[in-house]
Amino acid sequence: MNPNLIFSGKITLFIGIIIFLILGILNFKDKRGLIWISSGLSLVFFLFFFGSRAFLKEFFPFTDKIESFATLSFMIGFLSLIYRKRLSKKEFIVLMLLGMLSGLSVFIFDDHPKFPTPYLRTIWYPLHVPISFLSYAFWFLAAVCSSSIYCFKKDLTALKQNRFIVTELNRHGFNAFTLSMVFGGIWGYFAWGAYFLWDPKLIWSIILWFYYGNLLHIDNLPSFRKWREPMYLFGIVLVLITFIGTGFFSRSIHKF
């Protein structure tokens, strides 16, 4: 595969990621106009990266760990931008840094793009995987927002508002993940004859689904409410195990 295109793709990705940091600073200084321009630029750079990979592999959306980390970075960054007005400046900059961190981790790995396996050539794949990444991003936002609750201890209105946002983010994340699992199940039925296999990635996806589904009920349970924020934070550990742990440390058929 064309090494020049691989290199240029990664350079544009790098620039797209660095703009996240600029966005965090611009938001801190309330430069709204520049935020729009920078977001647009970042989007163009990300799209060039994804486009170049799709061109090389003759396949879209993404199949390897390089593209997966880039996608997570993209999802966290742009979801944070969508929620920017409802997030505090500190939350926004933390999320931008998380997006950057996810994106920069791409440069740790050796990059040898390969053509996708035939199983990925189905409509269910682009429906299943990007939506699950979107839900990871929602849960990252929920975790960052819930951690900042400790800053609003004396401000009851801010506290209430924050709880509302966290629940809403989890609801959207859970909904997206549900859709992703439904599509994944349909794909599994056509590809392997089963919507569920005893595969680490699938087991941890069920774990995530149950965990965050359970968390949706925590607002109705006064005896558990004090565990709410720690549980949202712990949820990220589960997301990371599902996303990274099963890919690196298990014998999953899902390489990424």
Place this chain on the structure above:
Amino acid sequence: MFRFIQIIGDQTAGFILGLLVVFVLALGSLVMNLAPEVYPPFFMLEFDFFFNTIKPIHFWFYILLGIFILFGFNLLFGTIESLIILIHTNILFKKRIAGLLFHLGLLLGLIAHLVEGYWGSQEQLFIGSEIKQIQNIGAVSVGFMKKILHPDGSTKDTKAILKIFSSENDFIEKTVSYNEPAIFDFGMREILLLHGKKRIKHIKLKNSASNKVIAFEVKKPVKVMDGYLVLMGVMSKRMKSPFGLFYWYPPKDKPQRLFIALDLNNIDYNHLTIKNQNFDFDSYQQEDSIMAQIRYNPSLYIMVASLISILCGSLFMLRIR
């Protein structure tokens, strides 16, 4: 009665059971990863695997099943409670409807898994040009197989045409490829393509002493002199010519491995010598074959109902402000 339903369907109990499911599944994943000799890397939801031979290492599965049963009851009674409240209050809260549909879907999903795990089945087999009898589907053979490759030689797709015979001359054709199984009984039975390849049908060797040609099929022993000669398979990767692997079983000695080049031009290696007799390569024939997975899932329609219910729940959830 309503009080009883409230106690069993209690949300706190459901929350604790949900967390227990998370914990036991995580434990199970860890156990499976640490014991690869017990758990194959690609296996489906079949209870037989855990119950045919009860092993202490499967403890997590037995606990999980118990928790799921309790959770199922909790869901059932929670759903009934929601339904009763919905009917009595006569107010259609989006949140309550979303929850009701979601829980109903989850309950159906659990039942589907129980049915699939208990009554579902799967088997893997090679299907070639020779007719294979598959239970509840019929006699099946491969009529044609085609591989589509990427520029680097890796497989892009494989398509095979299956012939499904209703009698000796009557058959229908179904195409299978990756992600496109042949479907029977409205989806409850499937023939799935795992991979397709050219498989050796037979190799013909000529006895140079008698000029007699003998055909060898894979793993079918043929009497040669006082012993048996068996074709084990063909190796073709990273070699100039494909090689046939034979086992020679002398009457009172250990079996010997013998290789023969399946190429008339490879004169150094295209013959076998057994007891000073030469067997020269004559010809070989390949056939299109596929490795197929035969799947039976009786819970498909319960699962479809579950998915519809969950998707409807999702739609209502999207509308919650």
